[in-house]
Amino acid sequence: MNVSAINSLALLNMATNEIAQAWFMQTCTAEKWCINMVKQRPFSNIQALTKQATKQWNTMTIQDFLQAFSGHPMIGDLSTLREKYANTKALAINEQSGAQGASEVTLKTLQKINLEYQQKHGFIFIICATGLSAKAMLNELQVRLPKSTETEIRKAAQEQIKITLLRINNAFSRPKHKG
Known part of the structure; x- marks a missing residue:
């Protein structure tokens, strides 16, 4: 197996x-x-x-x-999502779907502010992005950027467990292959 x-x-x-x-x-x-x-x-x-x-x-x-945070692609960086995280593709495929239809300006702003966030806090912005638009993710990123690193680690950890639980549930709700 x-x-x-x-x-x-x-x-x-x-x-x-x-x-x-x-x-x-x-x-x-x-x-x-x-x-x-x-x-x-x-x-x-x-x-x-x-x-x-x-x-x-x-x-x-x-x-x-x-x-755990290092196992995520940066929000809005869809090429990283496709390449670096191919092994989690089946479970993570729709996590950033809100960013896929975003404008180039929104994606570039997401990437720019996420880099600022990473420089300030030492890790990328973590959010359970399922069902969120790129604009909603950007708004949350802008709200969270000025917070303390200690606060952000706690918030990112809360978001991480949401993501993990979604992935677990998605793994067992996918159609079974007949073979």
Whole structure:
């Protein structure tokens, strides 16, 4: 079995530790969180899995948060999304769909302010972008840019777990391949 074959909770529960860890890395790139999630198996249902995901996330350190943040493309940088994160494509495909239809000016502004944010805070802007327009993401970025780094790490960590939970739920709600 390989990572792409895991399309049910039963398969995730049966997977080797190595395959399960690789699967969890698609949902969140904080290695310690992934290791902890593998140890929590088997999960009785999706609710138990997502509850444990949140519980384990709440035990992470700032370094774990930063490691997870580094697993994201910069909002608005769709070429990075396509190239660097091809392995998470199936689970993350619609996360920045609001940026895909944005004007060039909005995308350039998103990128410019995100670079300012990264220089100030030491990591890229993290937001659960599903369902948000590029303009809404830009507005939130502008609101969050002046905040303290400590505040932003906490806010980004809250956004990260939302993203992780969406990816977990999406993984098991995709149509199953018949083969």
